[in-house]
Amino acid sequence: xxxxxxxxxxxxxxxxxxxxxxxxxxxxxxxxxxxxxxxxxxxxxxxxxxxxxxxxxxxxxxxxxxxxxxxxxxxxxxxxxxxxxxxxxxxxxxxxxxxxxxxxxxxxxxxxxxxxxxxxxxxxxxxxxxxxxxxxxxxxxxxxxxxxxxxxxxxxxxxxxxxxxxxxxxxxxxxxxxxxxxxxxxxxxxxxxxxxxxxxxxxxxxxxxxxxxxxxxxxxxxxxxxxx
Amino acid sequence: xxxxxxxxxxxxxxxxxxxxxxxxxxxxxxxxxxxxxxxxxxxxxxxxxxxxxxxxxxxxxxxxxxxxxxxxxxxxxxxxxxxxxxxxxxxxxxxxxxxxxxxxxxxxxxxxxxxxxxxxxxxxxxxxxxxxxxxxxxxxxxxxxxxxxxxxxxxxxxxxxxxxxxxxxxxxxxxxxxxxxxxxxxxxxxxxxxxxxxxxxxxxxxxxxxxxxxxxxxxxxxxxxxxxxxxxxxxxxxxxxxxxxxxxxxxxxxxxxxxxxxxxxxxxxxxxxxxxxxxxxxxxxxxxxxxxxxxxxxxxxxxxxxxxxxxxxxxxxxxxxxxxxxxxxxxxxxxxxxxxxxxxxxxxxxxxxxxxxxxxxxxxxxxxxxxxxxxxxxxxxxxxxxxxxxxxxxxxxxxxxxxxxxxxxxxxxxxxxxxxxxxxxxxxxxxxxxxxxxxxxxxxxxxxxxxxxxxxxxxxxxxxxxxxxxxxxxxxxxxxxxxxxxx
Numbered sequence: 001x002x003x004x005x006x007x008x009x010x011x012x013x014x015x016x017x018x019x020x021x022x023x024x025x026x027x028x029x030x031x032x033x034x035x036x037x038x039x040x041x042x043x044x045x046x047x048x049x050x051x052x053x054x055x056x057x058x059x060x061x062x063x064x065x066x067x068x069x070x071x072x073x074x075x076x077x078x079x080x081x082x083x084x085x086x087x088x089x090x091x092x093x094x095x096x097x098x099x100x101x102x103x104x105x106x107x108x109x110x111x112x113x114x115x116x117x118x119x120x121x122x123x124x125x126x127x128x129x130x131x132x133x134x135x136x137x138x139x140x141x142x143x144x145x146x147x148x149x150x151x152x153x154x155x156x157x158x159x160x161x162x163x164x165x166x167x168x169x170x171x172x173x174x175x176x177x178x179x180x181x182x183x184x185x186x187x188x189x190x191x192x193x194x195x196x197x198x199x200x201x202x203x204x205x206x207x208x209x210x211x212x213x214x215x216x217x218x219x220x221x222x223x224x225x226x227x228x
Numbered sequence: 229x230x231x232x233x234x235x236x237x238x239x240x241x242x243x244x245x246x247x248x249x250x251x252x253x254x255x256x257x258x259x260x261x262x263x264x265x266x267x268x269x270x271x272x273x274x275x276x277x278x279x280x281x282x283x284x285x286x287x288x289x290x291x292x293x294x295x296x297x298x299x300x301x302x303x304x305x306x307x308x309x310x311x312x313x314x315x316x317x318x319x320x321x322x323x324x325x326x327x328x329x330x331x332x333x334x335x336x337x338x339x340x341x342x343x344x345x346x347x348x349x350x351x352x353x354x355x356x357x358x359x360x361x362x363x364x365x366x367x368x369x370x371x372x373x374x375x376x377x378x379x380x381x382x383x384x385x386x387x388x389x390x391x392x393x394x395x396x397x398x399x400x401x402x403x404x405x406x407x408x409x410x411x412x413x414x415x416x417x418x419x420x421x422x423x424x425x426x427x428x429x430x431x432x433x434x435x436x437x438x439x440x441x442x443x444x445x446x447x448x449x450x451x452x453x454x455x456x457x458x459x460x461x462x463x464x465x466x467x468x469x470x471x472x473x474x475x476x477x478x479x480x481x482x483x484x485x486x487x488x489x490x491x492x493x494x495x496x497x498x499x500x501x502x503x504x505x506x507x508x509x510x511x512x513x514x515x516x517x518x519x520x521x522x523x524x525x526x527x528x529x530x531x532x533x534x535x536x537x538x539x540x541x542x543x544x545x546x547x548x549x550x551x552x553x554x555x556x557x558x559x560x561x562x563x564x565x566x567x568x569x570x571x572x573x574x575x576x577x578x579x580x581x582x583x584x585x586x587x588x589x590x591x592x593x594x595x596x597x598x599x600x601x602x603x604x605x606x607x608x609x610x611x612x613x614x615x616x617x618x619x620x621x622x623x624x625x626x627x628x629x630x631x632x633x634x635x636x637x638x639x640x641x642x643x644x645x646x647x648x649x650x651x652x653x654x655x656x657x658x659x660x661x662x663x664x665x666x667x668x669x670x671x672x673x674x675x676x677x678x679x680x681x682x683x684x685x686x687x688x689x690x691x692x693x694x695x696x697x698x699x700x701x702x703x704x705x706x707x708x709x710x711x712x713x714x715x
Binding site for chain 2: 019048049051052054078081082083084085086087088098099110111112113115116129130131133151152153155156167168169170171173175194196206207209211212214215216217225
């Protein structure tokens with residue numbers, strides 16, 4: 001049995017392209033544990049969707065990870081039959097929850113998509129052509145002072161007054177279900193109020209959108225994208 | 229005798245005017261938009277007219293006042309009338325009984341009168357003010373005036389919404405199959421096909437719901453950027469209000485980025501519509517890069533780069549479609565989802581020489597096909613995606629799948645797909661994927677020379693194809709990369 005697990009881990013280690021997976025080993029007697037560099041880490045299965053789970057290490061979510069913890073958490077996000085975050089991202093904390101709350105990572109110019117992540121950016125960094133979209137408005141997702149954003153998407157991010165913004169989108173939006181209509185072909189048309197935050201802090205409906213469930217978008221997928 | 233001649237002249241001019249009462253602007257008119265123009269300027273000139281094109285300048289060439297007409301007709305009486313005016317657009321901005329708007333100057337009696345393409349007064353006009361020549365300053369100024377066949381040249385610069393509009397541009401006139409409407413950006417000279425930030429920017433400026441609203445058929449957008457809307461960059465039922473068959477919408481050499489919702493959102497459910505994306509970039513949008521919810525619409529993507537969107541790269545519910553030479557990477561949803569074949573087999577979507585890379589999340593795939601009909605999938609690379617490199621919703625039926633590469637995907641390379649006998653499961657060895665360079669790093673890359681075909685039956689010569697987008701004949705990565713030259 002141990003050989004089987006080792007074989008699986010070997011395949012995982014050498015089967016990848018960019019992400020070089022660490023030699024994390026599952027405990028064949030107590031499968032809730034993994035071993036890395038002689039340390040034992042407790043894990044727990046966290047449901048993500050009806051089909052997918054995330055085997056998440058049990059490490060305090062607010063803790064800044066040490067090097068070994070970071071390797072194990074990164075393995076859980078990229079190497080355990082899942083690729084839940086992008087190749088170049090390194091976790092800061094063990095706070096991944098789901099696709100719209102992807103946890104805290106370090107900034108790197110090798111990655112341009114930080115959607116639904118919290119990110120730590122060194123003070124004074126100039127960030128270009130990157131996406132920091134958040135699901136809900138006024139999310140405090142970016143940590144860093146005196147940052148310059150050029151040609152970036154900062155939708156639904158709380159904006160720090162020390163930042164310099166050039167050709168970037170800083171809109172705060174909400175998308176809320178207004179109603180739904182069952183259609184003759186079996187699909188459901190979901191009517192969505194598209195609202196934008198005004199200068200006085202209130203939200204104004206600027207458009208009414210429709211989303212139709214189909215073979216790509218299930219009802220739950222459409223609803224899951226809406227604001228909470 | 230003199231009075232008689234005057235009366236006859238007026239009668240003749242009135243007859244000419246009557247002949248043109250129901251005319252419209254001409255399909256050969258070319259419009260000019262530049263930030264340094266003026267909304268009151270004429271803004272256009274008919275290609276091939278006998279006059280002088282005064283539209284390609286900031287100021288109007290003629291600012292007429294005191295213009296009159298003798299009745300409800302198309303003849304402006306002005307001593308400033310000059311032969312060089314013919315073909316220019318005259319913008320009537322005011323005057324008693326004048327019908328304000330843009331008219332084409334079709335003929336001139338020098339020093340006497342200017343004849344327009346249609347009636348411009350409701351009765352005898354007095355005190356008319358008319359601008360002839362000069363560019364307009366915003367595309368929305370003329371969006372309801374253009375007609376099928378017109379080209380609107382838009383000079384590089386930033387265009388934001390006008391007044392309280394919830395959009396930068398609202399397209400409200402349909403083209404036809406033979407005469408689509410073309411919105412084309414340029415930098416310094418018409419036709420110079422700028423790239424990067426040299427292209428004109430339709431800027432939602434964080435307070436405009438959509439950049440471009442399209443509710444009319446057969447539009448072509450070339451060389452533009454659409455960004456920073458609080459909604460979509462492009463939205464609407466793109467192929468509505470068609471005047472003939474063959475509905476289509478084209479975007480070429482353009483960039484759609486940083487919008488708070490989809491890059492493009494097309495929700496038409498009632499009519500076939502082909503959305504074509506050529507040589508363009510769709511990135512950093514807060515939802516899907518391109519979404520097509522209609523079962524009747526067709527996505528066709530060629531040599532385009534769809535990346536870093538906060539959702540699916542391209543989602544197309546239609547039962548047909550094409551993707552050739554595109555890169556779908558680092559989206560938080562599937563790279564390309566949909567375009568399944570129809571059960572009848574009449575429609576056969578084609579997915580050739582694409583790259584699907586690093587699209588991540590729970591159950592997120594590189595290429596996710598719907599439907600149950602035949603799909604042709606050759607020469608694609610799909611690596612490092614959340615779940616599967618290639619997945620098919622149903623057990624495959626008539627799936628033509630071979631010469632593809634899959635590696636490093638979270639769950640497996642394939643789902644509901646039988647591996648092709650010429651597939652590769654090696655890492656692709658891109659030159660620098662993290663910085664957007666998906667060329668083969670060297671001749672040793674498993675991409676190189678691994679595509680279909682390697683020979684053409686009955687012909688001689690080297691017909692080597694690579695997997696993926698880069699078709700460089702195995703020299704060093706990044707060198708002399710293949711460049712698409714569009715129509």
